[in-house]
């Protein structure tokens with residue numbers, strides 16, 4: 001039982017397994033690889049992908065919040081479109097799909113973030129969502145001239161940021177005096193279209209991150225390293241949210257390599273790995289291991305981790321025929337995962353294929369209406 005107001009909008013529709021697109025605003029998307037693709041991180045190309053997803057009835061578009069590249073030969077993700085302006089503009093080219101901004105807490109004051117969010121929610125008529133992130137990429141955060149906070153303290157700041165955001169969205173003329181923010185007579189009009197506020201997601205996976213999701217998010221975007229390990233993580237999030245008398249659902253993210261035959265799908269995956277940029281990948285791994293990510297020092301384990309980053313930003317790669325992809329989605333769904341933010345090597349072309357070959361099977365399997 002929760003006391004939350006029932007929510008509306010694409011992220012709360014009847015589809016058992018929601019579909020979104022991840023990382024399309026950044027160069028190389030979610031593949032740290034030189035493998036050939038028609039994908040370009042331009043606004044024009046993003047609109048083409050967004051319109052196709054909208055026409056196919058997909059639920060959401062999730063950009064990556066990025067301020068600088070990760071080096072290597074790709075300068076991975078270095079060219080990218082700023083997320084709030086991107087969301088506002090993309091929403092004008094689409095009709096039904098939810099459009100997220102992925103916002104770093106330390107880079108934007110909550111009054112400004114709440115105002116932008118409310119404005120985009122009005123522009124899009126209730127289709128805006130916010131993915132709240134704390135900023136783990138030290139050189140990127142320190143580019144702003146401030147020292148990065150320790151890991152768990154970032155979530156203390158995020159908790160206060162989110163509290164201010166929610167008050168801006170739902171109250172008027174309130175005062176807030178906290179550790180990181182002081183708001184004197186907080187005022188915001190127009191309020192967001194969505195009630196009580198735009199959909200909030202978070203991808204924290206540490207205990208502090210999960211706690212943040214449980215307190216504030218409508219969905220946690222789980223990092224899943226194996227199909228077997230997902231169920232207990234989903235339960236954990238649900239139970240923690242219930243302690244706050246709330247519901248927090250679970251999404252995850254994945255690179256999809258799908259083709260008519262398993263051999264072709266595997267070859268596509270292998271092409272991404274073979275053309276991988278280990279320079280940028282190693283930078284990411286070093287930064288993450290430096291932050292006590294739960295990996296040992298075993299080189300096979302680190303290599304496997306690197307391959308997961310090269311092919312899908314650390315998510316679970318789904319590789320196979322349309323039937324095999326749907327089988328894997330069914331497994332995730334049975335474990336309580338309610339949808340995926342998907343990336344591909346070639347977003348537009350592979351989304352088109354997914355719409356033709358995978359979506360009908362998802363409907364047959366009862367994953368979508």
Ligand SMILES: Cc1cc2nc3c(=O)[nH]c(=O)nc-3n(C[C@H](O)[C@H](O)[C@H](O)COP(=O)(O)O)c2cc1C
Nearest residue numbers: 064065102133134135136203204205206209221253
């Ligand atoms: C689906 C997904 C999207 C994410 N998007 C971003 C992003 O755009 N920018 C960023 O700096 N971090 C991003 N992250 C990193 C998370 O915010 C988070 O720091 C990470 O998952 C580690 O969890 P923790 O903060 O609980 O340690 C993302 C993670 C996931 C799983």
